[in-house]
Amino acid sequence: MPKIIFNYKICDKAPECGGIANCPNHAISFDNKLKRPVWDESKCSFCLRCTMPDSCPVGAIMYAADEQQEKLILDTIASDPVTEDWLWLERYGTFPGQTQPLATILNLSNINYVLSDSGTKLVDIWHPDFVDCRLHSPLFSDLIHGKDVPIYKLNAQDFPQLASQLGVTSFPTLFVYKNGQIIFTHTGYVKKDSISDIIQKINKLI
Numbered sequence: 069m070p071k072i073i074f075n076y077k078i079c080d081k082a083p084e085c086g087g088i089a090n091c092p093n094h095a096i097s098f099d100n101k102l103k104r105p106v107w108d109e110s111k112c113s114f115c116l117r118c119t120m121p122d123s124c125p126v127g128a129i130m131y132a133a134d135e136q137q138e139k140l141i142l143d144t145i146a147s148d149p150v151t152e153d154w155l156w157l158e159r160y161g162t163f164p165g166q167t168q169p170l171a172t173i174l175n176l177s178n179i180n181y182v183l184s185d186s187g188t189k190l191v192d193i194w195h196p197d198f199v200d201c202r203l204h205s206p207l208f209s210d211l212i213h214g215k216d217v218p219i220y221k222l223n224a225q226d227f228p229q230l231a232s233q234l235g236v237t238s239f240p241t242l243f244v245y246k247n248g249q250i251i252f253t254h255t256g257y258v259k260k261d262s263i264s265d266i267i268q269k270i271n272k273l274i
C-alpha cells in the first residue's frame with residue numbers, strides 16, 4: 069500500500085503546514101491532541117502535492133510507493149541523529165517550551181537599538197524558505213555553546229524590510245557586530261570541515 073509519511077524529526081509541527089493548505093482532498097489536517105499535522109489515508113488520492121517543496125520546504129512529507137520504500141524511509145528517519153531540540157535552536161534560537169530564548173529575536177521595535185548599541189554581538193539572518201537555513205546551520209549551534217556574546221536571530225520572511233535594510237539577499241547570513249559596525253560576515257551554509265576555521269576567526273574578533 070502506498071503511504072504518505074511525515075518525518076516529525078524535521079517537521080515544524082505547525083498548524084500553518086503547507087501540506088494542509090495544499091492538499092486538494094483535506095487528507096492532511098492538524099491534530100490538536102497530537103499537536104502535529106496528520107495524514108488520513110482514506111481521503112488521499114496520492115496526487116503528491118504535499119511532497120512538493122511549496123508544501124513542505126524541508127522535505128518532511130514523503131511518499132512511499134510500497135512497504136519496502138516505507139521501511140527504507142522509516143529506517144532513515146530513525147537513524148537520523150537530528151533532534152527536535154536541535155532544530156528549534158537552529159530555526160528559532162530557543163528550545164521547545166523554553167521561555168527564555170538563547171537568542172533574541174530581532175524585530176521592528178528592537179533592531180535599531182540592538183545594532184547601534186556598543187559591544188559585540190552575533191546576528192544570524194535566516195529565511196524559512198531556504199532549506200539551508202532550516203536543515204544545515206550547524207555554525208549557530210556551535211557558536212552558541214559557551215559564548216558570553218549575545219546572539220540575535222532575524223527571520224527575513226517576517227521582516228523582509230529589515231533584512232533588506234541590512235543588505236542581506238542570501239540566507240543564511242551571519243554578521244558579527246562590534247560597536248555598531250559589522251566586523252565579520254559569512255553568507256551561506258557552512259560546511260562541517262570549515263566550521264572550526266570560521267569559529268576561530270570569530271573568536272579572535274570577539
Ligand code: SF4
Nearest residue numbers: 091112113115116118
Ligand atoms: S498526496 Fe495529495 S491527496 Fe494525498 S495527502 Fe498529499 S496532497 Fe493530499
